[in-house]
Amino acid sequence: MIFASSTFLFIFLPSAMLALLIAPPRFRSAILLFFSLVFYAYGEIRYGLIMLFSIFLDYTCGIMIESSKQTYQRKVWLAVSMIGNLGLLAWFKYSGYLASLINDALNASLPVPNIILPLGISFFTFQTMSYSIDVYRQEIKAERNLIDFGAYVSMFPQLIAGPIVRYADIVNELKQPQALWSRLEHGFNIFVIGLGSKVLLANALAAVIEPIESLSLINTSKLLWMIQTTYFGFQLYFDFAGYSLMAIGLGHMLGFTFPANFNYPYISKSVSEFFRRWHITLGSWFKSYLYIPLGGSKVSLKKVVFNLLLVWFITGLWHGADHQFVVWGLWLGCWIIIEKLFLHKIQIPSLISHLMTLIIIFISWSIFNTPSLSVWWSRFILSPWFSVLKLEGLLLRNGLILLLMSMFFSGPWIKTLFTSISTKFQTLILMLIFTLSIASLIHGSLNPFLYFRF
Numbered sequence: 001m002i003f004a005s006s007t008f009l010f011i012f013l014p015s016a017m018l019a020l021l022i023a024p025p026r027f028r029s030a031i032l033l034f035f036s037l038v039f040y041a042y043g044e045i046r047y048g049l050i051m052l053f054s055i056f057l058d059y060t061c062g063i064m065i066e067s068s069k070q071t072y073q074r075k076v077w078l079a080v081s082m083i084g085n086l087g088l089l090a091w092f093k094y095s096g097y098l099a100s101l102i103n104d105a106l107n108a109s110l111p112v113p114n115i116i117l118p119l120g121i122s123f124f125t126f127q128t129m130s131y132s133i134d135v136y137r138q139e140i141k142a143e144r145n146l147i148d149f150g151a152y153v154s155m156f157p158q159l160i161a162g163p164i165v166r167y168a169d170i171v172n173e174l175k176q177p178q179a180l181w182s183r184l185e186h187g188f189n190i191f192v193i194g195l196g197s198k199v200l201l202a203n204a205l206a207a208v209i210e211p212i213e214s215l216s217l218i219n220t221s222k223l224l225w226m227i228q229t230t231y232f233g234f235q236l237y238f239d240f241a242g243y244s245l246m247a248i249g250l251g252h253m254l255g256f257t258f259p260a261n262f263n264y265p266y267i268s269k270s271v272s273e274f275f276r277r278w279h280i281t282l283g284s285w286f287k288s289y290l291y292i293p294l295g296g297s298k299v300s301l302k303k304v305v306f307n308l309l310l311v312w313f314i315t316g317l318w319h320g321a322d323h324q325f326v327v328w329g330l331w332l333g334c335w336i337i338i339e340k341l342f343l344h345k346i347q348i349p350s351l352i353s354h355l356m357t358l359i360i361i362f363i364s365w366s367i368f369n370t371p372s373l374s375v376w377w378s379r380f381i382l383s384p385w386f387s388v389l390k391l392e393g394l395l396l397r398n399g400l401i402l403l404l405m406s407m408f409f410s411g412p413w414i415k416t417l418f419t420s421i422s423t424k425f426q427t428l429i430l431m432l433i434f435t436l437s438i439a440s441l442i443h444g445s446l447n448p449f450l451y452f453r454f
Helices: 006-022 025-041 047-067 071-106 121-136 146-154 167-175 181-213 222-253 271-277 280-291 301-319 323-341 350-368 373-382 391-409 413-420 423-443
Strands: none
Touching (some): 006 025, 006 423, 025 146, 047 071, 047 146, 071 121, 121 146, 121 280, 146 167, 181 423, 222 350, 222 391, 271 280, 271 350, 280 301, 350 373, 391 413, 413 423
16 A cells, blocks of 8 residues: 555545544554554555564564673663564565576576565564664663554554654654644644655656666667656656655644654755665665764774665665665665765865755666666667667657656755745645645546555
8 A cells, every 4th residue: 555545645644644543542552553554564465474574583583682790681672673573574575586696696596586575664663673782781661561662663654665764763652652632733744744755756757767677778878868867867856755755744633743854955065965865764874874883983984984884785775685786785885985974075066066966866866767787888878879769859849848847846945945934835735735646646547656666
């Protein structure tokens, strides 16, 4: 089930909200857990068992870590959590990739499992691991109420594609449920902005660029793929940022304050800044649970370089089990190292640094959005600059207005403009966005969120 669907908007969400509004606050976690499991099992009921396993695993490990008197016992239970969660992730996401690597390297014939990736597994395993690590670090108390913990892990607004929420962020709101009526309007407004980002911008951009994917390479060109990649970069932003806003808005309606996940990344003047603004909760996770434990920047230069490359190698793998995602991560990691070692010493004009950053980022999207490295090489290196069918001009004409709108709506000025108008006019705009989004959903085809694949 996805947020931008009639089933969710007109059946699931009203049912969940009605149950939460009329039930006493002490039953809220149980109701939330029930609806979250229904939400998750809607796509594939058997994968609900994986979610339940993850809940029971880290619920048990958290209690055992806190209860253990000896340090080695606490480490053992932390290891159980890590092995359990990473084992799930390794089997469902990476087993096929590893088998292919072994077959290619050793000329072996291992069977390559064709496993359907459970929705959101990359997100909820990281979320539950963060809980166990925080209990081990004694930063939070272990949760003794299984229903509350289950509601935290499975919470449907952010279950499938984040934001990655740490237990410390919402424990007080779980234990002391807030009145929901006063939060509905503001939460719904945030949700509508996210819905419009997804349906009116991301889906519209997808409709322009998807036909290019089906073209034979002989009919394409470097310039065509560059234009397509530019559209894709904005599509990905509005798709993922839209989902995050919808999740944050729903969380607010349910009584929870989720962390922000995007902060206008396309205004950045360095790659480092871009990823402080893009998928913020994932970057924060890697910083807290991998980069800093490795020593962060407080070690030798060689170790800093190694730490950054390792973090970005794993970041690439987190996004997908294939070579292009590893190269994508290492490409960005190398630029962050270059910035850290050299570029920060040079006074680069603001406009130049901004343009350089955009070029680096959009090159990374060209890698990110390709089926394989060999296809990327054919598209961007071997193909001619201009296509025989002169499709570049057609693609530009079809998407130019959308591209200009994307540039405008991806910057902070839209928020400044929106907050400067009267409340009544804001309400009218939000009603228009909601109406147009619903009309588009009714008459258009279902277009899943891009980050669901991860």
